[in-house]
Amino acid sequence: xxxxxxxxxxxxxxxxxxxxxxxxxxxxxxxxxxxxxxxxxxxxxxxxxxxxxxxxxxxxxxxxxxxxxxxxxxxxxxxxxxxxxxxxxxxxxxxxxxxxxxxxxxxxxxxxxxxxxxxxxxxxxxxxxxxxxxxxxxxxxxxxxxxxxxxxxxxxxxxxxxxxxxxxxxxxxxxxxxxxxxxxxxxxxxxxxxxxxxxxxxxxxxxxxxxxxxxxxxxxxxxxxxxxxxxxxxxxxxxxxxxxxxxxxxxxxxxxxxxxxxxxxxxxxxxxxxxxxxxxxxxxxxxxxxxxxxxxxxxxxxxxxxxxxxxxxxxxxxxxxxxxxxxxxxxxxxxxxxxxxxxxxxxxxxxxxxxxxxxxxxxxxxxxxxxxxxxxxxxxxxxxxxxxxxxxxxxxxxxxxxxxxxxxxxxxxxxxxxxxxxxxxxxxxxxxxxxxxxxxxxxxxxxxxxxxxxxxxxxxxxxxxxxxxxxxxxxxxxxxxxxxxxxxxxxxxxxxxxxxxxxxxxxxxxxxxxxxxxxxxxxxxxxxxxxxxxxxxxxxxxxxxxxxxxxxxxxxxxxxxxxxxxxxxxxx
Amino acid sequence: xxxxxxxxxxxxxxxxxxxxxxxxxxxxxxxxxxxxxxxxxxxxxxxxxxxxxxxxxxxxxxxxxxxxxxxxxxxxxxxxxxxxxxxxxxxxxxxxxxxxxxxxxxxxxxxxxxxxxxxxxxxxxxxxxxxxxxxxxxxxxxxxxxxxxxxxxxxxxxxxxxxxxxxxxxxxxxxxxxxxxxxxxxxxxxxxxxxxxxxxxxxxxxxxxxxxxxxxxxxxxxxxxxxxxxxxxxxxxxxxxxxxxxxxxxxxxxxxxxxxxxxxxxxxxxxxxxxxxxxxxxxxxxxxxxxxxxxxxxxxxxxxxxxxxxxxxxxxxxxxxxxxxxxxxxxxxxxxxxxxxxxxxxxxxxx
Numbered sequence: 001x002x003x004x005x006x007x008x009x010x011x012x013x014x015x016x017x018x019x020x021x022x023x024x025x026x027x028x029x030x031x032x033x034x035x036x037x038x039x040x041x042x043x044x045x046x047x048x049x050x051x052x053x054x055x056x057x058x059x060x061x062x063x064x065x066x067x068x069x070x071x072x073x074x075x076x077x078x079x080x081x082x083x084x085x086x087x088x089x090x091x092x093x094x095x096x097x098x099x100x101x102x103x104x105x106x107x108x109x110x111x112x113x114x115x116x117x118x119x120x121x122x123x124x125x126x127x128x129x130x131x132x133x134x135x136x137x138x139x140x141x142x143x144x145x146x147x148x149x150x151x152x153x154x155x156x157x158x159x160x161x162x163x164x165x166x167x168x169x170x171x172x173x174x175x176x177x178x179x180x181x182x183x184x185x186x187x188x189x190x191x192x193x194x195x196x197x198x199x200x201x202x203x204x205x206x207x208x209x210x211x212x213x214x215x216x217x218x219x220x221x222x223x224x225x226x227x228x229x230x231x232x233x234x235x236x237x238x239x240x241x242x243x244x245x246x247x248x249x250x251x252x253x254x255x256x257x258x259x260x261x262x263x264x265x266x267x268x269x270x271x272x273x274x275x276x277x278x279x280x281x282x283x284x285x286x287x288x289x290x291x292x293x294x295x296x297x298x299x300x301x302x303x304x305x306x307x308x309x310x311x312x313x314x315x316x317x318x319x320x321x322x323x324x325x326x327x328x329x330x331x332x333x334x335x336x337x338x339x340x341x342x343x344x345x346x347x348x349x350x351x352x353x354x355x356x357x358x359x360x361x362x363x364x365x366x367x368x369x370x371x372x373x374x375x376x377x378x379x380x381x382x383x384x385x386x387x388x389x390x391x392x393x394x395x396x397x398x399x400x401x402x403x404x405x406x407x408x409x410x411x412x413x414x415x416x417x418x419x420x421x422x423x424x425x426x427x428x429x430x431x432x433x434x435x436x437x438x439x440x441x442x443x444x445x446x447x448x449x450x451x452x453x454x455x456x457x458x459x460x461x462x463x464x465x466x467x468x469x470x471x472x473x474x475x476x477x478x479x480x481x482x483x484x485x486x487x488x489x490x491x492x493x494x495x496x497x498x499x500x501x502x503x504x505x506x507x508x509x510x511x512x513x514x515x516x517x518x519x520x521x522x523x524x525x526x527x528x529x530x531x532x533x534x535x536x537x538x539x540x541x542x543x544x545x546x547x548x549x550x551x552x553x554x555x556x557x558x559x560x561x562x563x564x565x566x567x568x569x570x571x572x
Numbered sequence: 573x574x575x576x577x578x579x580x581x582x583x584x585x586x587x588x589x590x591x592x593x594x595x596x597x598x599x600x601x602x603x604x605x606x607x608x609x610x611x612x613x614x615x616x617x618x619x620x621x622x623x624x625x626x627x628x629x630x631x632x633x634x635x636x637x638x639x640x641x642x643x644x645x646x647x648x649x650x651x652x653x654x655x656x657x658x659x660x661x662x663x664x665x666x667x668x669x670x671x672x673x674x675x676x677x678x679x680x681x682x683x684x685x686x687x688x689x690x691x692x693x694x695x696x697x698x699x700x701x702x703x704x705x706x707x708x709x710x711x712x713x714x715x716x717x718x719x720x721x722x723x724x725x726x727x728x729x730x731x732x733x734x735x736x737x738x739x740x741x742x743x744x745x746x747x748x749x750x751x752x753x754x755x756x757x758x759x760x761x762x763x764x765x766x767x768x769x770x771x772x773x774x775x776x777x778x779x780x781x782x783x784x785x786x787x788x789x790x791x792x793x794x795x796x797x798x799x800x801x802x803x804x805x806x807x808x809x810x811x812x813x814x815x816x817x818x819x820x821x822x823x824x825x826x827x828x829x830x831x832x833x834x835x836x837x838x839x840x841x842x843x844x845x846x847x848x849x850x851x852x853x854x855x856x857x858x859x860x861x862x863x864x865x866x867x868x869x870x871x872x873x874x875x876x877x878x879x880x881x882x883x884x885x886x887x888x889x890x891x892x893x894x895x896x897x898x899x900x901x902x903x904x905x906x907x908x909x910x911x912x913x914x915x916x917x918x919x920x921x922x923x
Contacts, residue, residue, distance in 0.1 A: 189658075192652045193629055193652075193656065193726075194657075195652045196652055196681045209667070
């Protein structure tokens with residue numbers, strides 16, 4: 001089958017591009033240029049031009065390098081990102097190895113943790129973590145009472161590291177576990193046969209072979225931590241680069257070049273990280289040189305080792321669930337301060353946010369829904385153009401949309417402000433102040449994910465199905481509408497729901513663009529409320545609602561994928 | 573490495589049973605392999621031969637029975653303490669290490685001094701003719717070269733015994749003949765007790781001293797290739813090794829009556845097992861008149877040195893191999909022929 005339709009596929013592709021396809025490609029190109037390329041280019045341009053005169057200059061970067069605060073922030077950000085990777089690795093490595101190499105009850109549960117960071121971004125749990133692990137948090141109060149000492153887990157930069165490592169280690173866990181599972185089990189058996197075992201076996205054979213998965217996860221964690229604005233700020237850490245960009249623009253104004261210089265540095269670090277990880281993995285894609293075969297036969301753990309392994313897993317589980325538990329407690333607490341548990345419980349916070357703060361929720365549903373719809377439409381269209389046509393420049397669309405991955409949210413936000421503030425609508429309202437701009441920013445941020453879902457959905461459809469339609473007299477446009485789109489529905493729906501869920505808790509771009517509370521989505525509401533002790537309860541209640549929305553969406557997305565695959569006999 | 577010859581060890585397997593869940597993989601395996609012997613586990617896929625090999629290497633554990641190396645039970649030893657060298661079917665060369673690093677691995681795990689490691693890596697690579705490939709990556713080698721690296725990696729640690737899991741199955745047909753000769757020559761030079769797992773009877777026959785034929789988790793017969801071919805102990809071995817005609821029938825005094833009518837005299841005093849069937853090789857029968865069997869020719873295959881005829885006798889088709897000489901007239905489809913069989917060539921075997 002596969003062999004048979006390849007030649008006809010070529011013929012099919014050789015056909016001239018229809019005017020409809022060209023119009024579609026131009027529309028997408030226009031969108032990407034307007035809402036991704038221009039804002040980012042504006043940021044870069046401003047960073048390299050002299051304030052006032054507009055002449056090209058490096059003076060802004062010299063100012064950056066001469067300002068102690070920025071240099072300190074830069075090193076702080078590097079430190080926090082690197083240490084977060086280290087911390088996340090310490091949590092993920094034992095879990096990945098234990099669950100893929102040993103018989104383990106609850107292995108599936110541990111692997112499910114992979115979805116937790118998608119369900120709750122770190123800033124949501126920051127205050128709850130402070131209350132649990134902070135200097136006067138539950139854990140330290142108990143430690144002090146029982147043993148007479150405290151541990152400074154949440155102090156300064158290390159608090160950010162602790163929070164981020166707990167939130168992002170599943171990215172490493174998921175990638176590393178997949179890589180470990182894909183190692184041909186003969187690879188490790190051969191090492192055992194030659195006298196290797198235990199940690200040496202892991203260090204010399206298993207880990208190097210799983211390195212691509214580890215690096216993929218670790219670089220993701222590094223970039224995400226480096227770009228995070230809200231989590232450090234909620235932990236009262238201001239001397240980091242991404243928060244500095246935000247503070248600079250919001251306190252001094254959009255004319256100050258320093259925010260733009262920091263933005264360029266943020267982009268450079270993101271690009272550099274991705275480049276370095278790609279470089280480190282060159283020629284190391286072992287998956288293709290291996291036969292695969294499910295990894296080493298799972299061994300049984302005995303005696304003390306079993307106890308130790310379970311202790312490790314339970315410990316990590318407790319840490320991972322801590323922000324969630326803390327958030328729920330906080331959302332029901334009357335007062336929670338200087339005590340291990342809240343003094344009393346109430347539903348007042350929920351009543352408050354469902355009452356006068358319900359605009360946050362309504363805005364979120366509207367914004368995330370629109371953004372996800374835009375993403376699925378554009379993602380589906382790009383996937384179609386790349387995989388099904390020979391339109392010149394179609395790869396450019398793909399690369400441009402994918403490049404959004406390297407643009408930190410705060411940078412996109414700054415770019416939108418700068419690029420669209422001057423654009424005024426009839427009536428004198430600047431474009432940048434309209435809520436629709438928030439939607440566009442979220443949509444651009446999430447586009448790469450929707451694009452990936454669309455590719456996956458389209459690649460599963462045999463081209464001969466479309467050829468059959470054309471053979472029976474359908475035009476390309478009608479074939480796309482009557483055959484391709486219906487068959488892609490399941491995959492696109494999953495892409496929509498995933499985009500929606502992650503868009504619902506997007507904050508760093510939103511933070512720059514929200515002009516008034518009435519236009520703000522839930523993530524912004526959580527951020528603002530969490531900043532004052534009086535607002536924390538309500539913030540936590542909003543946080544719980546956000547987590548529930550996202551979790552339900554994730555479940556629906558799994559359901560959609562599963563159902564569409566079953567319906568087409570692709571039960572995997 | 574020549575020291576290995578004097579240390580060649582025996583492998584004894586006693587009463588081994590092994591199951592995965594409800595499936596019995598190995599049933600009452602008893603087996604003695606002599607020091608320095610090249611021994612084959614031969615059988616169709618799923619017969620348990622690879623599981624038995626993995627049991628010896630320590631990658632599976634038996635419910636009952638013992639595996640003895642040099643008289644010592646190894647059940648308690650994990651794979652990394654057994655000193656049993658195994659060459660994997662997929663070779664399992666580590667892609668992140670060079671050829672030399674692959675070969676050095678087992679020696680490094682044994683904490684040998686660097687100079688000793690370098691010497692033995694060079695020696696092992698020299699032995700398989702890959703001395704010039706030390707710095708290559710496995711992916712840069714051909715299939716045959718990869719296989720030799722896998723062998724070098726294993727013999728470098730001077731294992732007590734060498735286990736080869738289908739070592740030729742990933743090579744193309746042309747290379748197999750050459751590589752199997754190399755393996756045999758290397759085994760002879762090292763004097764290593766070696767087990768060779770294969771489903772290909774030709775491989776087992778050509779290079780192994782003795783063969784255990786396995787089916788459905790049991791050993792059906794152990795013997796030299798010639799013994800197995802000449803005197804198969806049962807129907808399975810007879811039909812698995814070479815082609816054989818198998819005809820149903822019953823004993824009637826001193827003749828064997830074949831279903832369909834033909835009668836074959838039995839040698840005096842012969843004992844037939846219950847449910848015995850008549851078994852003979854196609855090349856042991858002759859086309860001759862009048863013959864023990866008669867029937868029309870239903871098919872003809874030209875095999876080069878011989879011509880194989882299929883003759884319908886009753887419900888069965890009997891294969892007869894006739895040596896081919898050029899210029900000879902061949903029988904055509906439908907010709908009525910007689911088949912003669914020397915009674916000493918007739919075997920009476922049960923399943």
